Amino acid sequence: MFAAHVKEEVDDVIDVTRLLPSEDTEASVESASTSASPTPFRSKKCSSAHTHFRLVPSPPTLNYSKERASRRRFSGSHSDDPAPRPLSSSVNHSDEPATDQQLTTSATPPKPTPHLLPPSPPPIPARKSPPHHYPLQERGERRPRPPPSFPLFPVRLVRSVQLPDDLLSTSVEEDNAVSTQNYSFPPPRPPPKRRYNYNQEPFLGEREISMFGKHDVLRYTIPGGEKCYIFLFKRSNHTHDVYRCRECKKIGPFVTVKVIGDYFLTDPEDEPHVCEPVDGLQDRVERLIYNKWREMQRDPRYATTACRDVWKEILEAFDDESLGDEEEREKMRFIYESSGYDNRRITISRNLKRLKKLMAKNTLEKAEDETGESSEDVAVSEPLFNTATGVFLQ
Numbered sequence: 001m002f003a004a005h006v007k008e009e010v011d012d013v014i015d016v017t018r019l020l021p022s023e024d025t026e027a028s029v030e031s032a033s034t035s036a037s038p039t040p041f042r043s044k045k046c047s048s049a050h051t052h053f054r055l056v057p058s059p060p061t062l063n064y065s066k067e068r069a070s071r072r073r074f075s076g077s078h079s080d081d082p083a084p085r086p087l088s089s090s091v092n093h094s095d096e097p098a099t100d101q102q103l104t105t106s107a108t109p110p111k112p113t114p115h116l117l118p119p120s121p122p123p124i125p126a127r128k129s130p131p132h133h134y135p136l137q138e139r140g141e142r143r144p145r146p147p148p149s150f151p152l153f154p155v156r157l158v159r160s161v162q163l164p165d166d167l168l169s170t171s172v173e174e175d176n177a178v179s180t181q182n183y184s185f186p187p188p189r190p191p192p193k194r195r196y197n198y199n200q201e202p203f204l205g206e207r208e209i210s211m212f213g214k215h216d217v218l219r220y221t222i223p224g225g226e227k228c229y230i231f232l233f234k235r236s237n238h239t240h241d242v243y244r245c246r247e248c249k250k251i252g253p254f255v256t257v258k259v260i261g262d263y264f265l266t267d268p269e270d271e272p273h274v275c276e277p278v279d280g281l282q283d284r285v286e287r288l289i290y291n292k293w294r295e296m297q298r299d300p301r302y303a304t305t306a307c308r309d310v311w312k313e314i315l316e317a318f319d320d321e322s323l324g325d326e327e328e329r330e331k332m333r334f335i336y337e338s339s340g341y342d343n344r345r346i347t348i349s350r351n352l353k354r355l356k357k358l359m360a361k362n363t364l365e366k367a368e369d370e371t372g373e374s375s376e377d378v379a380v381s382e383p384l385f386n387t388a389t390g391v392f393l394q
Helices: 064-075 100-104 172-176 246-251 280-298 300-304 307-319 326-338 341-371 375-381
Strands: 039-041 052-054 206-208 217-221 227-236 241-245 256-260
Touching (some): 300 341, 307 326
Antiparallel strands (some): 217 227, 227 241, 241 256
C-alpha cells in the first residue's frame, strides 16, 4: 500500500514512504484503516518536540482515468483545453497496482484530494473602525446657532387684538373665524414729507465775484434785515450744484445747500448753521474791491498809477446808483474809509506789483513772437518795460 501525501500547510507536502527504511517493500507496509492506531510523523517546519497525529486512510487505486479526472478537477482543465498537460511517465496504464518506485520517481506528484486537506483556519475577524473623535472647539470660535423655533418666512407683527368680554360664540366656526371688524389696525402713516417744496416761492441768491475769481459765491440776505449768509462753491452734480456756508467752514462743520442757477432749493436760513450771519453791507464793500482788482488786471494803464490814485478811484465808485439808494452807498463808503488809507495801501501796492509783472511778461512774449528771438535776449538787449518804475520804454 502507499501512504498518501498529507499537506500540513500550504507548501508542506511530505511522502510517507520516504520515512520507511529502504529495504521495506509494499508487502511489509500494513494497510491503514479507520480503526488503526494513528501514525506519528513530523513536518518540516515543526520541531522534534511536536508530533502531529493524522489518521491515514487507504488511498484509492490510481489509474489513467482517475488521475486524469483529478487533474482536470484541481487544475481547472476541461475537455476543450487546446493544450492538455502531458501525463507522467510513471502512470500505470494497466489495472495492476503501481509500485512505490513509480510514485516516488514521478516528476510532478499528484495533488491531494479535498478530503485529505487540513481544515481551513478560522476567518480573520474584520477590523473595527476606530471611534470617531470630534475635534474640540477652539476658544473664541463661534458655535453654530440652533435652528429657530419659528418658521423662516416673512412675518409682519401686528398689534394684539383685544376682543370685548361680552362676545359670545355660538359655534366652533364662529370661534375660529373672527371678523376683521374686531381688529384694531394702526392708523395709516402720513405721506413722507418732501424736503423740497416746489410750489413755494424760490429762494433767490445774489451771485458775486470771489476773491480768487475761480468760482462765484452766492449771498443770501435774510429778509427784514441787513444780515446775510455767504455760500462758497463745493461741487457740481448732473441736476444741481452744492454750495457750502463760508462762516461754518471756518469753524469746522459741513453745512451745504443745493442750488440751481441763482436759486436755493431750500431755505438757507433753516440749515443747521453753527455760525452767525455776517453784515451784508460789509460783504458788498469787499466784493466791490475784488471787482476793482479784477479790472486793474485787465487794464494796463494802472501799471503807472500811484496807490493813492487807485484808492481815490475806489471811493468814487460808491457814487454809482446801481449799488443802492444814497443811504446805503454812504454806509458802504464809511465802511471803506474806516479802515484808513494805510491799511488799504498795502493791498493796493501788492496788486500793482502783480500787475506790473504780468504786463512785463505779456510784453516780452509779444516781442518774442514779432522778432523770433528768445525772451532773455529781448530783455537784455532792449527792455520794453521797467518793472521798478512802471514806465514803458519806447
